[in-house]
Amino acid sequence: MAFRLIHDGHAHEIEVVRRRPRLVLRIDGVEHIVASLGSGADGDDALEIDKHAVAFVRARDRDRQFIRLHGHVHEFAVADELAEEGGGEALDEVRSPMPGRVVALTKAVGESVARGETVMMIESMKMQLSLSAPRDGILASLSRGLGDSVDKDEIVARLEIPSVRA
Amino acid sequence: MPERARDEPVLAPHAPLFRKVLIANRGEIVVRIARTLRELFIPSVAIYHAVDAQSPHLVACDEAVEIEGEAPVAAYLDIERIVSAARAIGADAIHPGYGFLSENASFARRVAAAGLAFIGPDADTIALMGDKISAREFAAKHGVPVAPSVRSNGDLADFARRAATIGFPLLIKAAAGGGGKGMKIVRAERELAEAARIASSEAERYFGDGRIYAELYVDRPRHIEAQILGDGAGEAIHLFERECSIQRRFQKIIEEAPAPNLPPEIRARMLDAAVRLARASRYKNAGTIEFILGADGRFFFLEMNTRLQVEHPVTEMITGIDIVRAQIEIAAGQGLPFAQPDVVARGAAIECRICAENPDRDFLPETGVLHYLRKPEGEGVRFENALRVGQAITSEFDPMLAKLVTHGADRDKAIDRMQAALDDLAILGVTTNADYLGRVLADASFRAAVLHTDFVVERTDALRAPPDPRRLRLALIAAALGDANFRDVITSVPDPHATMGPWRN
């Protein structure tokens, strides 16, 4: 799978050309020989690239990395095209994991929902459970209403998803 | 001197000048002021809003008091709460720092009324100089050159007509404004009426006072200011001048002392005018008179700041004088701590204001989390900050994160040292102007001291980060090798496959 980093709105692919005897990477069409891999940790780190020692500072924040190198700060994010699909979830249904009764409806048909957003609340075994959308989308249908009882694994709502990416 | 524990009784060579000083501010200036208080064996108190609960400025002081308030900025502007906090904690003096309430005459009055010492000028002086129009008039009256100007009287059309007589370009400013806010340049008569209307309504909105005035705008002026100390009894001295021409959006980002390439005769007249003004106003404590200097050698009074300035460290580094200490001594009734002949300047100093902003996006403020901080240090390097790794940089407060100040035997050496210090400095997690400042310092015009307040705008293209594809590739490699998944892909392939590489049959 291609490894891409996004910088300033542009994606750059870092290709592994070979690993031994020395790591050779190709970026934007240019090859570089990396003789030492550094620590990979935050803080001061150093690499040997094309026989030059390259010192830099690295800080990470979830999916972003900041690299200060040769007097310039760069910010990178790992490109994850799949994340744009609202979480990459494959399902478009909201299912009840337990039998119970619908005690609240928090979304209406036609409303847009975000991944993780509560669609309805059910009560079961003296507990209240929030049923949430598995991905971003529009609430296409609700099969149960307030006060209705639901079965285990029953599909209580369906989402409408934009067409599947090729 | 051995470090003393926080709550040990003070055994000073003489009685401390104050029992306890509360610093009504936040961030780096609190840390800096507390440092001097500690040297003087005076206990210090920090105030803070809940969002600043983890800030190093609390730890820099001996005690800390929380000021409650909805909005963080409001807490630091809450006169009543601050004064009661000071009284409750037994402070007998308040240092207002810069910004916030430092030039608020009501605050100064309230502090005095509460029986506390205000480490700064009298409330009346603050009021006089706080009103830009009355300040101008006072300056003119005492022989300090002022730029031709015209005041508004409510009738904006009339104001526009009269302002046009000044000549163009001219500057429309808010009477109650300051710090570079609410100013507009008008280059042609047809823009005047609209600019006046906007400036007046903005002044009303930001400063609660819609009065505006128009002033001759000197093209490519140098912004030069003089640091003065007054004893409040009519005596005043100067601590030389500073050059603050490198500005963006009318706010200073690089300051230096002394002003380079300044003919001694002009320097002498400026400092003379500054001291004259300080004496005439019976100025007490530290203050700064700002001038604009045109290419023709004419200079005009801009405004007087009745407080400690952000850029005071450059003056301190060339004179060896601790201005905050002088402030405290004057406020304690000791008069001026030294005489004019005692004030000697050696070498040169530069300050860079490190701000959370993006120079490529018109210096728009940036937010983030401070993930990594490497502070520059060494001889002739001073890094004033209250930064903590992990702190959130939000839009609540001013984008200035820290001040980096260097001193050298001459200007070139000071610049060299600053460049090295900027290289050492590493702030990651929020976009800063640090790299941009480095490019300014490397700029030939800056080295040659061809300075004026349009420097940043004029040299926008020249100061843009040149694309460096190789550097970007190296950084990409560094980032890739910091990614656990990528590292795994590199290191987890066994031999012979790792050596065979991408072979296909």
Next chain:
Amino acid sequence: MRPIRSTLSTSSAEFRRNDAHNRALVAEFRARQEAARYDRPPRDLERLARQGKLLPRERIEKLLDPGTPFLELSSLAANAAYGGEAPAASCNAGIGIVSGREVMIRADDSSVKGGAWYPLTVKKIVRSLDIALENRLPVIHLCDSAGGFLPLQAELFPDRHMAGRIFRNQSLLSKLGVQQLALIFGHCTAGGAYIPALSDYNVIVRGTGAVFLGGPPLVRAATGEDVSVEDLGGAAMHTSVSGVCDYPAASEEEAIRIGREIVHAWRRPRKFAAPPEAVEAPAYDPEELYGVLPDDPKRQFDMREIIARMVDGSRFHEYQPNYGLTLVCGFANIWGFKVGILANNGVLFNDSSLKGAHFIELCNQNETPLLFLQNITGYMVGREYERKGITKDGAKMIMAQSCSRVPKFTVMCNGSFGAGNYGMCGRAFDGRFVFSWPNHQIGVMGGEQAANTLADVKLNQMRRLGVVDPDEIEKVRRETLLAYQEQLSAYHATSELWDDGILDPVDTRNALGVALSASGNAPLGEPGYGVFRF
């Protein structure tokens, strides 16, 4: 070990003739391989694009770790069958690195007749799982098939090593603790449904992946029930209701990403072979192999010249260099792995058979894998040799080779005829991998020999009947030659999966490197031999 000293002159006319001839053969091989890999009817490609599917080879490339080798097996399977309708037998197989692990990847090729399983497809799938079993290689199945090719069902369904063998192999792989992952990119119907079901992990692509024992048309015909593909066996149902599938994926890329993560979590395999030593490239340029192989199949060449262009540093420690000269035996390293090489320099005699058998015993004692470089027309015939016992000596070599506990690898470099194929570890002898070169020929005997033999038979027949027609005899000779030309060819052999693929001779070193590494994942067999007829 000292390097072999080549005695070839690379500037000689002979060398240059051979070189041109072999380069042409390789060019033809590569062209046929390219066609088998990439030539597809545009409407099939369009259909896949419409369905949002990646091409099968693209799936494999995305699955593999970047910058790593991939040894593709049997790239020209079925090239001479089914009128050429099923290039590569409509499936791909090979060994590569995924998330740092050596795996066998086998993939349905849905760009060929929707990925339908022809008899040779089944044979290739069974073979790839046999390789996985023998080498304890984890398997990744890329499933996307229309199902069995019904017109030929009798040739792919009922027998012992036909379709059922796939599922039997999967079960035994699992029993051995060797992991299997199925990525479901398309339909898995009927038997094909068992592939993901018998895999330890599987991932199914929403919208295109489906698993069912019978598809909607069959269901409708069988019970009258009307049901959609999604409802009957789609991602949502199988991952949330039936539990047949483990992970739903929104796209093929996501399925591959999940697959790589799954493989990443697998424990590291135990290696049963010594780790490779330091590697040295051959001292002679492997491309010189083209000049070594003669352009005339009847002409002999020295196998040492082949070995010198294949092994690390061209270093070779020859065993019994003065005895049994028609069989070269010795030790060398290939990609750091020590191997015992047996290579033909002529027919096998008594002495060379005995030498071979002894050397095989030494390799088993030393736990050194065996590499057979074949160029054999057979054992020596004749009265003298029969009296010396060539038959039992050949049998001893076969006994030693068959009972070997170490992994065996065979490269058919030129001829592979008759009993010589047996002694030199032909297909029937369970070599871990069997490769051939484009110039390779295989048969019970050579074409000319067969033509002459059959012509003689015809002549004798005619003599008995009293009418000798020279034209008729010539016709027999000519037709036999022609038929043999086709049947003996490397392409015919590889089409029938009598080997694991034709290789460019220059690629053999890397192929063996990958193969040797893969073989180290399985334990050695039990030591011991049967009875040697002394």
